[in-house]
Amino acid sequence: MSRIEKAMERAVQLRQGTDAPAAVHPEVKEPERPIHAPPPVQAGTQIVVPSSPYFDNISDPYSPIGEEFRKLKAALVSLTTGAQFNNSVMVTSSVQNEGKSIISLNLAMCLAQEYDHTVLLIDADFRRPTIHSYLGIANRQGFSDCLLGEAEIADVIIPTGIGRLSVITAGRAVPNPVELFASKKTETLIAEIKNRYHDRYIMFDTPPVLLFAESRTLGRLVDGVLYVVKEQNASQHNIKEGIDTLKGCKLLGMIYNDTIVDRHDQKYSSYQRYKRTQ
Numbered sequence: 316m317s318r319i320e321k322a323m324e325r326a327v328q329l330r331q332g333t334d335a336p337a338a339v340h341p342e343v344k345e346p347e348r349p350i351h352a353p354p355p356v357q358a359g360t361q362i363v364v365p366s367s368p369y370f371d372n373i374s375d376p377y378s379p380i381g382e383e384f385r386k387l388k389a390a391l392v393s394l395t396t397g398a399q400f401n402n403s404v405m406v407t408s409s410v411q412n413e414g415k416s417i418i419s420l421n422l423a424m425c426l427a428q429e430y431d432h433t434v435l436l437i438d439a440d441f442r443r444p445t446i447h448s449y450l451g452i453a454n455r456q457g458f459s460d461c462l463l464g465e466a467e468i469a470d471v472i473i474p475t476g477i478g479r480l481s482v483i484t485a486g487r488a489v490p491n492p493v494e495l496f497a498s499k500k501t502e503t504l505i506a507e508i509k510n511r512y513h514d515r516y517i518m519f520d521t522p523p524v525l526l527f528a529e530s531r532t533l534g535r536l537v538d539g540v541l542y543v544v545k546e547q548n549a550s551q552h553n554i555k556e557g558i559d560t561l562k563g564c565k566l567l568g569m570i571y572n573d574t575i576v577d578r579h580d581q582k583y584s585s586y587q588r589y590k591r592t593q
């Protein structure tokens with residue numbers, strides 16, 4: 316049999332499926348990935364279980380809070396992806412106790428539980444660092460040690476086993492965070508982190524802008540700022556003044572936190588009904 320005949324015979328076999336290679340049959344669809352299924356945890360990673368009730372609902376597909384974070388995540392993804400991936404985001408507010416740390420961590424967890432996103436959350440609040448305590452982990456060497464040149468970024472990254480989330484805790488207390496953040500070394504280090512981890516989100520939890528100047532400096536080094544406003548906390552004047560301090564920063568949007576939810580709101584009651592019929 317000539318080579319051409321052999322090739323034709325093989326083509327017929329393949330068409331008839333008598334000698335088909337192990338290819339995907341067009342009618343057989345790949346199994347669908349369940350919604351909200353987190354990516355697999357890397358072997359050997361100790362899974363961190365947040366030690367605060369503010370993080371309980373995030374992966375519950377029927378929780379209204381989880382749903383709000385998933386909407387927030389979708390908005391963030393659309394604001395930061397496009398022609399290029401603007402991967403560094405800072406979370407701040409006008410004054411204290413607006414919910415920056417809770418929101419940073421919930422949003423980071425929510426993003427990291429998707430297959431597509433890897434997240435590095437950095438506690439850049441050297442005044443009142445809380446990411447480690449919300450996660451129930453130790454704050455040994457961290458971001459401040461890297462800025463001081465006493466640790467390498469790669470050595471202080473802690474994988475959490477919560478999807479693809481890693482964190483860097485704040486590190487040791489520093490006497491003057493304003494000066495530290497304003498240094499050339501910090502600018503270089505932030506640029507290096509953004510480049511080295513260019514395929515993942517880098518989120519910074521920071522102190523409030525009206526009280527501490529370092530957040531304004533960091534705001535100019537990152538690609539975007541998320542501004543948290545908690546209901547009945549900062550005054551309108553505070554909010555306006557706080558936003559004014561961020562001139563030269565890219566304000567991605569505001570997150571209105573701890574709002575009084577109308578229990579008769581259709582949107583929320585429908586979630587309840589949905590849950591009960593499952």
Ligand SMILES: Nc1ncnc2c1ncn2[C@@H]1O[C@H](COP(=O)(O)OP(=O)(O)OP(=O)(O)O)[C@@H](O)[C@H]1O
Nearest residue numbers: 410411412413414415416417418443445523572573
């Ligand atoms: N959505 C919320 N619902 C109920 N309580 C909230 C909410 N967000 C924040 N809080 C309350 O505010 C406190 C402070 O939250 P968080 O630590 O996230 O604030 P912060 O803005 O990071 O504060 P700081 O300025 O000290 O860093 C929480 O311990 C909690 O009591």
Ligand SMILES: [Mg+2]
Nearest residue numbers: 415416440445
């Ligand atoms: Mg905080």
